[in-house]
Amino acid sequence: MKFIRFIDNEIKKSGIINENNEINELKYDYLDYNTDLLNIEFEKELNKNKSYKLSDVKVIEPVEASKIVCVGLNYVEHGEELKMELPNEPKLFLKPSTTILGHEEKIDYPSMTKQVDYEGELAIVIGKKCKDIETNNAKDYIFGYTILNDVTARDLQSIDGQWTRAKSFDTFCPIGPIINTKMDPKNQKIKTEVNNIIKQDSNTKNMIFDVYELLSFISKIMTLNSGDIIATGTPKGVGPLNFGDIVEITIEDIGTLRNYI
Numbered sequence: 001m002k003f004i005r006f007i008d009n010e011i012k013k014s015g016i017i018n019e020n021n022e023i024n025e026l027k028y029d030y031l032d033y034n035t036d037l038l039n040i041e042f043e044k045e046l047n048k049n050k051s052y053k054l055s056d057v058k059v060i061e062p063v064e065a066s067k068i069v070c071v072g073l074n075y076v077e078h079g080e081e082l083k084m085e086l087p088n089e090p091k092l093f094l095k096p097s098t099t100i101l102g103h104e105e106k107i108d109y110p111s112m113t114k115q116v117d118y119e120g121e122l123a124i125v126i127g128k129k130c131k132d133i134e135t136n137n138a139k140d141y142i143f144g145y146t147i148l149n150d151v152t153a154r155d156l157q158s159i160d161g162q163w164t165r166a167k168s169f170d171t172f173c174p175i176g177p178i179i180n181t182k183m184d185p186k187n188q189k190i191k192t193e194v195n196n197i198i199k200q201d202s203n204t205k206n207m208i209f210d211v212y213e214l215l216s217f218i219s220k221i222m223t224l225n226s227g228d229i230i231a232t233g234t235p236k237g238v239g240p241l242n243f244g245d246i247v248e249i250t251i252e253d254i255g256t257l258r259n260y261i
C-alpha cells in the first residue's frame, strides 16, 4: 500500500493511493496511530466517499519522526569516492527531526557553508516501538519505505571532523513523497538527478549492510519509535547543489522526491 499525507483546505490529511492513482482519504491521519502502525487494518479506516486527484493536493512529509538515524558509507563505491575505509559495522549519525522537509519544498542554502551536497537514499519507516531486534525479525517492525535526501554541508563536515553541524540545518532532510509498505527493499533502482542530469545511479542491492541488518544493529543501541526513520546511506556520485537547482531522487517502487534549492 502507498501512504500519503497532504493538505486540503489548510487541513492535514492522509490517505492511501488507489489503483487509479487517486487518494482514498483515511478517516484519521495515520500518524495519530503512533503506537503501532503495523496492527491497523487501514482498509477499514477509509472515508469511502472521499477521494482526491494527486494533482489537486499539496503533498507534505509522509511521517513526523522522533529521530532520523543515518548510516554513512553503506555503498562500496561511495566509500571509494570519499577515499574512506569501508566499515566493519554500520557507521551511524543522527539528524534532528527539525531537518525534515516535504516533497517540492525548498532546501535552504545556509550562509555558514559554501558546499551543500545532495545524497539520495532509501529510508526505512519504523512501524512499531522496538529494541534489541534480531536481523531475522527486523521485517516485523518496518512500516514501509520512502525516499530521503541526506543534504550535507560538505565543507563543514571536513572542517568539524564530526558531522552534526554539516547534517543538521533546517530543511536538510527532504522525505517523501509517499511511503510504500509493500516492496522489496533489497532490489530497488535508485537515481538522483540535478536539473535533469543523472548524478547517482545504483541499486539498493549494492548496500554493504541491508535494511534488516541496519535495523537490528541500531535497535541494539537505542529504542526505535513508531515513525522513526533510518536513512540507509547513499551510492556514489554525491555532489554540490547551487541556487536555483532542482534535485530529484527516484526509487523504482516509491516514486520521485523533488526539491528546489
Ligand code: MG
Binding pocket: 070, 071, 072, 119, 121, 150, 231, 233, 234
Ligand atoms: Mg548520507
